[in-house]
Every structure is written in structure tokens, then in C-alpha cells.
Amino acid sequence: MAELSKKILTEMQFKNEVLKCEYCEERPCKDGCPAGCSPFDFIMASRLMEKQDFLRAAAIIMKNNPLGGICGFVCPDRHCMAKCSRRDFDGSVKIPEVQAYIIQKAKELGGIPEFLKPRSNGKKVAIVGSGPAGLSCAAFLAQKGFKVKIYEEKKKPGGALNLIPDFRLPRRVIEGDIEFVKTLGDIEIETGKKIDRAFELLEEYDAVVVAVGLWQPVLPGIKGEEKAITMVDYLSNPKKYKFTGKVAVIGGGATAVDCAVTAKKRGAKSVEMFALETLAEMPLTEKEKQELFENGIEVSGRTTVLSINVKKGKILNLKTAKVKLVGKKFSLKDI
Ligand code: SF4
Ligand code: SF4
Incomplete structure (x- = not known):
């Protein structure tokens, strides 16, 4: 609490x-x-x-x-x-x-008000994925009288919501909203169920919605990147990793901040973010920037990482370069 x-x-x-x-x-x-x-x-x-x-x-x-x-x-x-x-x-x-x-x-004060359970329209919909898209879809379909079943591959529902660290989105808030969604109509969530061929569900359901999100990491394509940990791997289970030295985070968005702050909170000596944007340009809310400041995260803006240098299987350092914006040169005729 x-x-x-x-x-x-x-x-x-x-x-x-x-x-x-x-x-x-x-x-x-x-x-x-x-x-x-x-x-x-x-x-x-x-x-x-x-x-x-x-x-x-x-x-x-x-x-x-x-x-x-x-x-x-x-x-x-x-x-x-x-x-x-x-x-x-x-x-x-x-x-x-x-x-x-x-x-x-x-x-x-006694809970979220209950909504009327709609009358069934006799139709069934399967939803693959229980992230925000799957859950919202289930809520609106159920309120229109569809019987909805959500299939979730992982052990708990929530999808990408579960990657957001607790210090930014407390677990009980996720659980509370999922419980609320389930009250909106005939909704069942089956966890630990992987669906490989979603179209086969059409034999049993009137419609299938695939809402599995984007779980494939986007890698920068640089030398040594195989030694890096992807955002999904790290935020799915930060306890698996123990950092006590210096940590570098490549990227300047909200998930990069989540990785940086999580690493710092979990014992990293120092954390530095490398981003193409300057701190002022990074697509972050004021709250997210505040997290950076409060946790002493360093930011190297206008910087690209050229390689992760590895020796005997251990990361030595990063090779970086400063970048600058190249804009079109205007002449008076353009104005
Ligand atoms: S916080 Fe703002 S953007 Fe988000 S759901 Fe509420 S009104 Fe919409
Ligand atoms: S725009 Fe701002 S001030 Fe106006 S009603 Fe919305 S929240 Fe209130």
C-alpha cells in the first residue's frame, strides 16, 4: 500500500x-x-x-x-x-x-459500480492475448452480449502491462481493472494456453480476435548485441539479473526509462542511457523524467552506440559516436 x-x-x-x-x-x-x-x-x-x-x-x-x-x-x-x-x-x-x-x-468506498450484465446475443468470440487490447476488446464485446473467451499464453493475464514495473504501475491496479473487466459480461480468461493457429478457433467461435502485441525485440544490428539483454527479457523478470556495476541502456523512450530505473533500484552502481534524442526531446512524460532525475540516471543524448565491445565473453565497454541533426538548408526562395 x-x-x-x-x-x-x-x-x-x-x-x-x-x-x-x-x-x-x-x-x-x-x-x-x-x-x-x-x-x-x-x-x-x-x-x-x-x-x-x-x-x-x-x-x-x-x-x-x-x-x-x-x-x-x-x-x-x-x-x-x-x-x-x-x-x-x-x-x-x-x-x-x-x-x-x-x-x-x-x-x-465500496468498489467500482456494477454495470448491467447484457442479455446474450448467442454469439461466441475468442480473443488471443490478454494485454490491454485483448482486455478492452473483451469488455466491449461482452457488453454487447457476446460470450467471450480470452486465451493467454502466460501464467497471468495482462500481457505487456506486466512489463511495466511496479513502481510505475502497481500490480493491484492491473488486477483491479482485470477483475472489473470480468464483471462486464460473460468473459472467461484461460491462462497458460498457447494458440498457434488462431484461425482454427473459428470452428468453435463465431469470430476470433488476435491481440498478441509486439513481443519481438527490435535490435540495433550492431556488433556485440547478442550480449545485450532485451527489454522484454529484462522487464519480464528483473529478479533473474543481478547488476552491481555500470549498466548501459540503449534507447530513450518510456520502456528504456523502465529498464534504467529498474536496474538502478535493483542495485546497479550507475546507469547511463544512450539516445539519439536530447533529454528535452525524449518522448517522456514529466513523471517519467522525474523518475530519471530521482534515481540519478545519466543520459547521453544525440549519441548512437556503434558496438558493444566484448572480451572473453564479458562486456568491456561501448563504442559510441555523437550524432547531429542534418536538416535541409533553406534559401530565401523557400520562405
Ligand atoms: S487519463 Fe486522459 S487520455 Fe487517459 S483515459 Fe483518462 S482521459 Fe483518456
Ligand atoms: S480542458 Fe482542462 S480545464 Fe477544461 S474541462 Fe477539460 S480538464 Fe477541465
């Missing part, structure tokens, strides 16, 4: 964010949400902070986004927050954090 409470706004911080909301008639924040959630409506619903207010606000969130608890923790600030009217004034309302607070509060 301690780790979770660190990631949730305090009551005072929540009030502060809610008081910032202007309840803009045009709902620009809703336009920015890929899931169609309306921060205007859930902030408005929760503003008096009574039990019923939190339950109603949580229902508004989960109706549009059955993974609303998870999104409250991991949605980047380039969606709803980027459209918030207060953005250029004194900073956007911290909508994902407000959302996470509402869901957490609703759970503490």
Missing part, C-alpha cells in the same frame, strides 16, 4: 487539481482522449468529494475505458492533458492523476 499511496495524489493535491478545472463547454480534454473518456464529466462528478460522487465519477471513467485505473497511472501527458485549456495558462489539470485518485477512492 505504501508504494501505491506514493503514486496517488493526496486529498489536498486532488482538490487543487479539481479546483483548476474550468469545466470548458467544448470539452477539449475529451477530444484528446483516445479512449473517448471525458475528464470534464468525471471531474465535475467528483468535485464535491462525497462517496456517491466518487462512485459516479468512477462509473463515468470505466464506462468508456474499462482499463481506467491503469490509464490513470500510465497515460502520457500528450493526450487529454495536451488539450487542456489551462495548459498555456498555468499548466494542464493533471487528468491521469485525478483519474487514478477517483478509481482508488471508489474502490476504498
Whole structure:
């Protein structure tokens, strides 16, 4: 609980964010949400902070986004927050954090409101993969009366959500949203079941949805890369690896930050990220950058790694080079 409470706004911080909301008639924040959630409506619903207010606000969130608890923790600030009217004034309302607070509060106050179980339409759908896409798909199909069965290869559902470290997305939040999805209709999840030939499921089901995600690592194609650990391998089971020296992370996105911070938290002496972007250009939220600063991660921007130098089976060092942006030269005629 301690780790979770660190990631949730305090009551005072929540009030502060809610008081910032202007309840803009045009709902620009809703336009920015890929899931169609309306921060205007859930902030408005929760503003008096009574039990019923939190339950109603949580229902508004989960109706549009059955993974609303998870999104409250991991949605980047380039969606709803980027459209918030207060953005250029004194900073956007911290909508994902407000959302996470509402869901957490609703759970503490007796749970997420139940949705009506739909009448069966007599059709069955198989979904291969229980990551965010598979779970969301199951939620919406089940609410339309389909009987849904999700097949998951791994021992626990969640897919790529399980690669996000606990310090950024607590396990109980993932579990809570999955439990909620299962209440939305006739949904069964079978774990530990690998499906090689998804089309064969059509003999038993009316439709099959393949939502297996992208698990193949993208390797840079450099000498020595076979000595590197891929992001999927590392984040799937960080306990398998013990680093006490220097760790290099190649990449500048959110998963690179997850690897870097996890390595540092788990005992690496120092961690350095090598990215083509500068720190300011890296596609990270303010929270993710904060994780870098708080954990003392070094960042070498505008840098490419040319090779991983190995001697007697051990990594010696990296060969790197600075890169620079090459832009088109404009002449006055282009302007
Ligand atoms: S755009 Fe921002 S201020 Fe306006 S309703 Fe949405 S969250 Fe509130
Ligand atoms: S936090 Fe995520 S799900 Fe919620 S409104 Fe913003 S973009 Fe949509």
C-alpha cells in the first residue's frame, strides 16, 4: 500500500487539481482522449468529494475505458492533458492523476459500480492475448452480449502491462481493472494456453480476435548485441539479473526509462542511457523524467552506440559516436 499511496495524489493535491478545472463547454480534454473518456464529466462528478460522487465519477471513467485505473497511472501527458485549456495558462489539470485518485477512492468506498450484465446475443468470440487490447476488446464485446473467451499464453493475464514495473504501475491496479473487466459480461480468461493457429478457433467461435502485441525485440544490428539483454527479457523478470556495476541502456523512450530505473533500484552502481534524442526531446512524460532525475540516471543524448565491445565473453565497454541533426538548408526562395 505504501508504494501505491506514493503514486496517488493526496486529498489536498486532488482538490487543487479539481479546483483548476474550468469545466470548458467544448470539452477539449475529451477530444484528446483516445479512449473517448471525458475528464470534464468525471471531474465535475467528483468535485464535491462525497462517496456517491466518487462512485459516479468512477462509473463515468470505466464506462468508456474499462482499463481506467491503469490509464490513470500510465497515460502520457500528450493526450487529454495536451488539450487542456489551462495548459498555456498555468499548466494542464493533471487528468491521469485525478483519474487514478477517483478509481482508488471508489474502490476504498465500496468498489467500482456494477454495470448491467447484457442479455446474450448467442454469439461466441475468442480473443488471443490478454494485454490491454485483448482486455478492452473483451469488455466491449461482452457488453454487447457476446460470450467471450480470452486465451493467454502466460501464467497471468495482462500481457505487456506486466512489463511495466511496479513502481510505475502497481500490480493491484492491473488486477483491479482485470477483475472489473470480468464483471462486464460473460468473459472467461484461460491462462497458460498457447494458440498457434488462431484461425482454427473459428470452428468453435463465431469470430476470433488476435491481440498478441509486439513481443519481438527490435535490435540495433550492431556488433556485440547478442550480449545485450532485451527489454522484454529484462522487464519480464528483473529478479533473474543481478547488476552491481555500470549498466548501459540503449534507447530513450518510456520502456528504456523502465529498464534504467529498474536496474538502478535493483542495485546497479550507475546507469547511463544512450539516445539519439536530447533529454528535452525524449518522448517522456514529466513523471517519467522525474523518475530519471530521482534515481540519478545519466543520459547521453544525440549519441548512437556503434558496438558493444566484448572480451572473453564479458562486456568491456561501448563504442559510441555523437550524432547531429542534418536538416535541409533553406534559401530565401523557400520562405
Ligand atoms: S480542458 Fe482542462 S480545464 Fe477544461 S474541462 Fe477539460 S480538464 Fe477541465
Ligand atoms: S487519463 Fe487517459 S483515459 Fe483518462 S482521459 Fe486522459 S487520455 Fe483518456
